[in-house]
Amino acid sequence: MAQTQDDFNLEWHGDALVVCPSGSVESMDWVLIDQAAQIVMSPIRSQKVPLVVFDLSQVNYFGSVFLALLLRCHKLVKSKGGEIVLSGATSMARELLQLTSLDTLWAIYDTREDALEAVGA
Numbered sequence: 001m002a003q004t005q006d007d008f009n010l011e012w013h014g015d016a017l018v019v020c021p022s023g024s025v026e027s028m029d030w031v032l033i034d035q036a037a038q039i040v041m042s043p044i045r046s047q048k049v050p051l052v053v054f055d056l057s058q059v060n061y062f063g064s065v066f067l068a069l070l071l072r073c074h075k076l077v078k079s080k081g082g083e084i085v086l087s088g089a090t091s092m093a094r095e096l097l098q099l100t101s102l103d104t105l106w107a108i109y110d111t112r113e114d115a116l117e118a119v120g121a
Contacts, residue, residue: 007032008039016051016121017043018112019073021066022058028065037072044073050082051119055112057088067100074105087115 007028009020019040028036044050052073059066077084087109089097097103109115 010043013116014121016053016116016119018053018055020055025059025066026061030065033065033068036069040073041076044076050077050080051121052077052084053115054086055088056086056093060090061092083119085109085115085118087112
C-alpha cells in the first residue's frame with residue numbers, strides 16, 4: 001500500500017499553505033482518501049482563514065479520488081472564509097477541470113508564484 005505522506009509535500013509560504021501532490025496521486029486508491037485528507041486538511045483546520053495553493057506541477061492527470069480530496073479541502077477552506085487556488089495544472093488536468101466545471105470553483109494559475117501572489121501570500 002502506498003505511503004500517503006509521500007504523496008503530498010506541504011510547505012508554508014507566509015500565511016499560505018502550498019500542497020504539492022506527487023505524481024502518485026494519479027493512481028490513488030479510495031482506501032487512502034481519508035488518510036490523505038487528514039494529512040492535507042490538518043494544517044488547514046489550524047488556520048483561522050486558510051489560504052491554500054494546490055501546486056499541480058508534479059501531476060499529469062488525476063481521477064475522481066483526487067478530485068474528491070480537492071472538494072473536501074475546498075469545503076473546509078470556504079467554511080472558514082479562506083481561499084483555495086490551483087497552479088501548474090497540465091493541459092490534460094485543465095481539460096478535466098473544465099469538463100467537470102470545477103474550473104469555475106478555483107482560479108487556476110500557471111505558476112506557484114502567481115498563485116501565491118493572488119492569495120496575498
